[in-house]
Amino acid sequence: MISEIFSEAFITGIIGATLRISTPIILATLGEIITERSGVLNLGIEGTMLFGAAVGFLVTFATGSLWLGVLAAAIGGMLLALLMAVLSVYLGLSQHVSGLGITIFASGLAMFIYRLAVGAPIVPPTVDPFTPVAIPLLSKIPIIGPSFFNQYILTYITWILIPVVSVFLFRTKPGLRIRTVGQNPFAADTVGVNVNLTRTLCVVTGGAFFGVAGAFLTLAYQNMFLIDVIGGRGWIAIAMTIFGNWNPVMGTVGALIFGFLDALQLRMQTLGVELPFHIFLMIPYVITIVALVSVSRKATVPAGLLKPYRREEKGG
Amino acid sequence: MIGMSIVKRKPLPGWVRILLPAAAVFVTLIITAIPILLAGGNLWKAYSTLIYGALGTRFNLLETFVKASPLILTGLAVSFAFRARFWNIGAEGQLLAGAVAATWAGVYFTWLPSFLLLPVVIIMGFAAGGLWAAVPAFLKTRLKVDDVVTTLLLNYVMIHIMGALLFGPMQEPGSSWPRSPEIMQGAFYPVLLARSRFHFGIPMAFLMVLVIWFINTKTVFGYQAKGVGVNIRAARFGGINTGRVILKTALISGGLAGLAGVGEVCAIQYHLLMEISPGYGYTGIVIAMLGNLHPVGVALVAFFFSIINVGAQTMGRMTGVPTYIVGVMEGVALMVMLIFLLLTEYKIRWKRS
Structure with a gap:
């Protein structure tokens, strides 16, 4: 068994699986980081992802086009995020409760629409999913090639988005504006930034990320829609946002740790190793809680998070 | 361009606040008519079969009570915590903790005299839920x-603890399914009405409504918890040990959710299963908000949610409208209520700029 674990095939397999499993979590985490940097905690993430998974699947199922499915998932996610923005930004309602409301609403709607479209067949319908695309030359490198450079296009896009989001938030003017809105909306308003509009744009952008993250699960990772397809990945992304200190690169590291543990657990099961795999699945949550304890001592939380901005109520 | 601003308004009379949940329910039914119509359902038939399915026959009515009891308990759990601004989103995990503890005692405490078994099971379930909520309160x-x-996050930790137990030491011998052995007969909740599942846990849930109402309005602790919720700094200056109040609140809140888990094991399933809760803990959050964090409001809203949950099964069979409409209704109800609550304190002013 030991020799199996250190074989080349096993290592490539596990790296490849880690990257696949972490893709939707990285995407969702990036979306949540953009959202929270502007001062909004979007707990609608879990439901928005399920909605993206359902809509993406159904559009592809109906049209046969995978990319139309991805587009539909992004638009669906943006619409739900817009609703979130209306409730929490413009009306200034509790971000916690509006987010949970969106999750409950979107989950119900996703399953409702899915049932309506396909009925309740014994075998769930499937689509021809995305297939991995080998990058010429690079994919020939031993171990690294087949694991890193034989992935889904959505995974490559996700990896390009990590530096893009990072540079955008920390090295550009709009990024600075977003962070100011999240840190000190009153100061941002004073220098002429439209706080509510900025927040809405960030929430809606985040929604697109959530929707596509959900669609990845039904169009690439699997080829069907199941009710528990998201399985708490949205909450994991919330945790990774905090774990990563609201920084895309660190958030990705967290998502990779999660992906690795999940991949390892899956491989061990297929090898027939008797492992309490639930203990494995629990580790990322426990690590995150421990990370929360250490984060809470530092003041990296966007200071304006959770606070609706009302110009009339300075300091309120 | 038209701008919008939100300004405080004078407090509305008390009766408006009481009528608010009813108005929210009404608006919700209007909004959810859209997906029902899109599903090709006849609106009148859909809503009438919904009501008939939940209340129309003796058995259905009693089933609605059966379904209401865990919802009342998780709703109370969340509302009690929210009242003190302890944001307990973890009722689901606390419910599972209660279910695990109840199963453990119910299956393995064979040495207990049988008349003591049920009380021990209930106390263990309450304690397990409470302790699981005490962890985040402490943090x-x-x-x-x-x-x-x-x-x-602790919800997921508890799901996986339960999974590790059900695939490991608590798995029914000889079974390949993740489920526990059946609990002993002595741990069953007595059925109170023949030819139904109307069990002991239902009056207990209503009793808890009274207990929480009593704690909230008639005890020093209830006032302190309220004080912590309204203004924690003022409460601290007023000499209240806020940390202790929050910890006690968490113990009671988690305990109530734990009782919901005990009920699912001892009155419904008699085993511990991974699917022991269809998200009662999360629904409890919606119920608490809709019930305006008031125990009586919680009981009424929980009963209403039970009606749509039980009734949707009949509606699904009779009209083909998917039962998942329930989730849509719950989400819409929550958002409508949030907006209504906002409008009791603020008014929206439109202006041209």
Whole structure:
């Protein structure tokens, strides 16, 4: 068994699986980081992802086009995020409760629409999913090639988005504006930034990320829609946002740790190793809680998070 | 361009607040008519079969009570915590903790005299839920860790603890399914009405409504918890040990959710299963908000949610409208209520700029 674990095939397999499993979590985490940097905690993430998974699947199922499915998932996610923005930004309602409301609403709607479209067949319908695309030359490198450079296009896009989001938030003017809105909306308003509009744009952008993250699960990772397809990945992304200190690169590291543990657990099961795999699945949550304890001592939380901005109520 | 601003308004009379949930329910039914119509359902038939399915026959009515009891308990759990601004999103995990503890005692405490078994099972379930909620409360008060995220994450930790137990030491011998052995007969909740599942846990849930109402309005602790919720700094200056109040609140809140888990094991399934709760803990959050964090409001809303849950089964069979409409209704109801609550304190002013 030991020799199996250190074989080349096993290592490539596990790296490849880690990257696949972490893709939707990285995407969702990036979306949540953009959202929270502007001062909004979007707990609608879990439901928005399920909605993206359902809509993406159904559009592809109906049209046969995978990319139309991805587009539909992004638009669906943006619409739900817009609703979130209306409730929490413009009306200034509790971000916690509006987010949970969106999750409950979107989950119900996703399953409702899915049932309506396909009925309740014994075998769930499937689509021809995305297939991995080998990058010429690079994919020939031993171990690294087949694991890193034989992935889904959505995974490559996700990896390009990590530096893009990072540079955008920390090295550009709009990024600075977003962070100011999240840190000190009153100061941002004073220098002429439209706080509510900025927040809405960030929430809606985040929604697109959530929707596509959900669609990845039904169009690439699997080829069907199941009710528990998201399985708490949205909450994991919330945790990774905090774990990563609201920084895309660190958030990705967290998502990779999660992906690795999940991949390892899956491989061990297929090898027939008797492992309490639930203990494995629990580790990322426990690590995150421990990370929360250490984060809470530092003041990296966007200071304006959770606070609706009302110009009339300075300091309120 | 038209701008919008939100300004405080004069307090509305008390009767408006009481009528609010009813108005929210009404608006919700109007909004959810859209997906029902899109599903090709006849609106009148859909809503009437919904009501008939939940209340129309003796059995259905009693089933609605059966379904209401865990919802009342999780709704109370969340409302009690929210009242003190302990943001307990973790009722689901606390419910599971209660279910695990109840199963453990119910299956393995064979040495207990049988008349003691049920009380021990209930107490263990309450304690397990309470302790599981005490963890995030401790992290919040001692280490200033955000309670929303920790309570949420602890739900998943508990799911996986349960999974590890059900695939391991608590798995029914000879079974390949993740489920526990059946609990002993002595741990069953007595059925109170023949030819139904109307069990002991239902009057207990209603009793808890009274208990929480009593704690809230008639005890020093109830006032302190309220004080902590309204203004924690003022409460501290007023000499209240806020950390202790939050910890006690968490113990009671988690305990109530734990009781919901005990009920699912001892009155419905008699085994512990991974699917023991269809998300009662999360629904409890919606119920608490709709019930305006008031125990009586919680009981009424929980009963209403039970009606749509039980009734949707009949509606689904009779009209072909998918039962998942329930989730849509719950989400819409929550958002409508949030907006209504906002409008009791603020008014929206449109202006041209």
